[in-house]
Amino acid sequence: MSQQRVPTVRDVAARAGVSVGTVSKALNNRGQLREETRARVVAAARELGFRPNSLAQSLQSGRTYTVAVITTDRFGRFGNPLMLGVEDALGADRVSVFLCDTRDDPIREHHHAETLDERRVDGIIVAGRRKQTRAPLAVASGVPVVYVIAQSSDPADFCVTTDDIGGGILAARHLLASGRTRIGHITGPERFADPRERAAGLCQVLDDAGLSLAGGQVFYGEWSEDWGRRAAEMLLHAAPDTDAVFCGSDQIARGVVETLRDRRLRVPGDIAVIGFDNWEPMAAGCRPPLTTVDPNLREVGQVAATRLLDMIAGQPVEGGVHTVPAWLMLRESTGVRLIEP
């Protein structure tokens, strides 16, 4: 095994016949050096395969060019587009990211916070799975923290999250615009803020249009296909003339569509169905493919990372909650209604 020691500035200096300080200057385009000297140093560095030790650099500069993402939701699918957005913003700056999964365990979170403290990360993104208020991350004062989806209980903290009310409005307007008027809503647990906000957005639009919810209530339940199937039965029982269902997730929507098919109801011919999440494999694999509200998690991640970078750069970022607008992914499940079924 060629266990040769990795070369340092000293090795480069020796090979180029200069001092270490000169090597640093040459490699970083600093100071006053003859072009010939600079070239000689660069050549020596290349020949040795020299890579500056970033630990030493960070120790000296106080910047590590690392950011951590602390998440409770790795397993879940939400983390993926989010991370993509984060990397979009961070990658440009040569910032590396530590991924820390707390598995919803406060002890693990604390443990990670300590470690990150010691590693002197430049900033931290705390990503929750749900919209809720949480205690601020216990971390050394001075390290910028941005909260994502779940917000900090400290109003001075900056938080970026999805616009669920807006998503509900978007879905509602779209259904109305497609000529639907008897709209039902099947969604997740009432104890979570996300489904409540989506429902609020929907109801607001319905109110404005002088309409009311098909079935007379929001069907709160679970985030599962099975709940979608069961709730669809309930909804159709309560309001057989329903002509659209807004679902709180694509999974629920899949279940709803299945029940509708079992009942020989056509989608979108008889009933339009709209989902939430734009979880590609779920929504696109559905028959018919699902129109769905995309909460724009990638953008959420991008905004979070960008603002974090601002804070790291010392720009003042005022606290508060920044919401990223959702958008509508149009597919077939809300297509044109058949006039004569």
Added chain:
Amino acid sequence: MSQQRVPTVRDVAARAGVSVGTVSKALNNRGQLREETRARVVAAARELGFRPNSLAQSLQSGRTYTVAVITTDRFGRFGNPLMLGVEDALGADRVSVFLCDTRDDPIREHHHAETLDERRVDGIIVAGRRKQTRAPLAVASGVPVVYVIAQSSDPADFCVTTDDIGGGILAARHLLASGRTRIGHITGPERFADPRERAAGLCQVLDDAGLSLAGGQVFYGEWSEDWGRRAAEMLLHAAPDTDAVFCGSDQIARGVVETLRDRRLRVPGDIAVIGFDNWEPMAAGCRPPLTTVDPNLREVGQVAATRLLDMIAGQPVEGGVHTVPAWLMLRESTGVRLIEP
């Protein structure tokens, strides 16, 4: 903003009335110190909220306690259980993980490799999305690298991957044991090794049992529900008496199940269906819930990380491919066959 400087050993030393060397010894249980002195230092450190700068520690020790995971498959779902396994193994050792997404771009990969080189990570896990042979990661000699799923073209490298042949065998045996004999196979693209191996496992068991593939061929196609739907039609057309379908993914299986239902064929009553991946929301949300082969990605991640830790610790790890056995997640789609349909 309370921008107070973060405390260093020097601050702790001053407060405890000792020298910096003593602080280090006290905090790390090294050297010969009176218990009283040690306690005094520990108290001072706690009062100041002292956290040792791990950059300085690493610079000195040569170990960073960081590992990087370079992946082409973040967006995909495979990364999640894999990362879970990696963290299982790494977490115990206080090792932090850098997550690098190459997005399948060799330039990005190279760029990441350079950065990791400079960060002096202790080791690297290179995770591919598919079983294939790839060029070794271009990284400074000496840094241990473990390959996951995709293997290195250098036989001296260590690689851990899934057992797709074994998975196919598992599925086939299970179907046979449930009394099925006319088994079809619908799967992903033929150009990938994974689906070919799964098919090989299946065929091997069928051969041994003196059976042949329903429909006379493997139905290679795409990793989509839609392909599952279409291929199921083709299969039933070619072999109407098919009594089981082994699918190369849970998505395909969902499509197959849908076509079967459209055709009024009961699952598992008339036809058993078995998937691959054990992608929970897909498989469990299916009606009936899908029996499926779990490729054990979490275990793959664990093994990879554990061996990497071994390599970092200096233990010789011999190159070659280590495969992790798959297991069967039993749900309802392969339940007992109805004798009289």
Added chain:
DNA sequence: TACGTGCAGGAAAACAGTTTCCGAAGGTGG
């Protein structure tokens, strides 16, 4: 010839720890 001036590059001090070596007490035995 003496004296600024400016350029090129070296020496050394940071950064924040750990570790090795060494010396000063204090106690013990001859």
Added chain:
DNA sequence: CCACCTTCGGAAACTGTTTTCCTGCACGTA
């Protein structure tokens, strides 16, 4: 009473890099 050993803790070197200061040296001018 003195030599010696142990115990405790300090001083300094070291990790690899950047940065500040400083010193030669060549050059131009008086």
